Amino acid sequence: MTKKQKDKPDIVAVAKAAGVSISTVSRSFNHPELLKPATRKKIDRAVQRLGYIRNRAAQVMHGRRSGTIGLVVPTIDNAIFAELIQSFSDGLDQQGFTMLIASHGFDLDREYKMLRKLMEHRVDGLALIGLEHSEATYQLIEQQGVPTVAIWNYSDEARLSCVGAQNSEAGRLAARHLLDLGHRDIGLVFPDPVGNDRAHDRLHGALSELRREKIKVPEEWQLQASYSIADSKRASLSLLGRSPRPSAILCGNDIIAQGVLYAAKRLGIAVPGELSIMGIGDFKGSGEIEPSLSTIRIPAKRIGALAAKQIADAVTGKSAGTTATNYELSILIRDSTATPSGMANT
Amino acid sequence: MTKKQKDKPDIVAVAKAAGVSISTVSRSFNHPELLKPATRKKIDRAVQRLGYIRNRAAQVMHGRRSGTIGLVVPTIDNAIFAELIQSFSDGLDQQGFTMLIASHGFDLDREYKMLRKLMEHRVDGLALIGLEHSEATYQLIEQQGVPTVAIWNYSDEARLSCVGAQNSEAGRLAARHLLDLGHRDIGLVFPDPVGNDRAHDRLHGALSELRREKIKVPEEWQLQASYSIADSKRASLSLLGRSPRPSAILCGNDIIAQGVLYAAKRLGIAVPGELSIMGIGDFKGSGEIEPSLSTIRIPAKRIGALAAKQIADAVTGKSAGTTATNYELSILIRDSTATPSGMANT
């Protein structure tokens, strides 16, 4: 073939094909209103004919934005984040951004590496989950000056802009609900709080509320389970198989609660008759499970959408400085919690 | 603040700080073995001190690969794809790639737009879900010559490399299982097959198997539900509330099956005693539900991992040409299916 054959057409090829200069082609993309309609049409046709697609990399080199936002999450394949990621992605898309995503499996050192990787790609902005990050991570963000938003957690003394809810409050509310129902024998199933401030905060919120009522949770009623139905079912099978067993179980999130629910069902323990189960999160489907899951609602969709808008605004200069948005939590009393059986007829 | 203040340090700044030439700095990244250890150390220190992060955009301009792979999915927030996306992402990460992701909500025209968007970012490779795409999409891929893999579906006459399973076979197997158990009154709950070849193929596989046994599914036993527990529960509540009702329901996937299961539970219909429920997919947690879900296993994790490897190999030139990989399906007989009650004691 001639000179071009394997490689993609560039703006020069388009210019030649349209019989105009490179600058004119460039302008037809960036400031079309400056062109004579006839010229614009010529260029459009050439673009069409050649199958030209603009090269963002070259634009970035000019100080243009890359049009990408990096999202770093612990895991993707987890009901917890799926809704959030979707709404975040949709929000970005609306603003013309593309999402680069990386996961670190709850390993904060890997998180740091992922951040660097995304920065090499010159993302215009970044989103992380939670506010617990390695010092290196925080320093990197500050040093590089990449607009960043922390999702899912709220703190008024956060080092980053954040959009989320108070997880300690979520834990507290969940505990409160069980206490209000009259439960005193309460078990806890939570994920490993290391490197996971959401879990940590929820657990401590719950524990502090229980402590206020002078309730102690025996060591063997405090279980750890990863964010998986299988894991939580396995863990709680042993807890529920023993005697005495708690009259209620407070779970670190709805997935764990689902596992506990199935464990109870497997053991023939009636929910909520003999055992109340409380979740946190209100994941998709939590209201449809039978019995439907009582839980603390954290509005993932709205959080994701707002986070997208915030980071986009920060990038485009529509806003500056750090902001902290706290979403109110609400308690959803459904069918998995009830008055403990011993008190049923008081 | 001398000359540089707001902008990120570049390779020139590093070179100056380290007292070497630009080329040497570049080499220290790309061919460190060519440098004298002392020089390398000087550069490393300068990089450290300045907080320099390489600029991929500039590398891309040099004909280097961008190190990104684009993934276009119908939705992210769906258990269906979550596992797949995670393993795909992990696989890419291992090979040093970063994932750009975009979702189109089962709209093939939007899919095309997303593809273009990703191509502007000069992704090295692309992954799509399924083999049904608009003609424009196929042409774009061929014209641009971006290595592409279709995930989740298999066909030996596919226009793209593919890694997946035969969805029609999955439908067939699911139907076969119910037939083998003795069911004749079978309901179907599937998602809208438009723009969704996975659903389409499964449905038709199932229908053809039923036809082989001369079984007709009444119109009112064929329901449509989106991939959501809520939707499928709602839809099947009406189906199951009527009389006569089927003795078994075959579902387009495990999420839908879950919805049907909860509907049955709500109505006090025993599963599998009075109603068998068959899923497709074997999603995370399907085995832990009570009763555990009989389903057709599609190995999402392995498919995602292999797809990642394939696309990485195609990009790095380790392989060429199109390939088609078919994963075998297996049937998982668990507790949600049984002999229909009328035949219980034959």
Next chain:
DNA sequence: AATAGTTTTGCAAATGTTTTCATTTTTGGC
């Protein structure tokens, strides 16, 4: 038909990196 605007277009520099080729420095054998 010439002038003064105004609109449209082109030229060339700049962006951050890699790489080829040339040059300088180092090494080791004598």
Next chain:
DNA sequence: GCCAAAAATGAAAACATTTGCAAAACTATT
């Protein structure tokens, strides 16, 4: 110490685009 060979480094071109500035092409006014 000297020389050839080997190792390490540097200079400059190339990549695809944007944009400030200048030139050219129109328009309307006289």
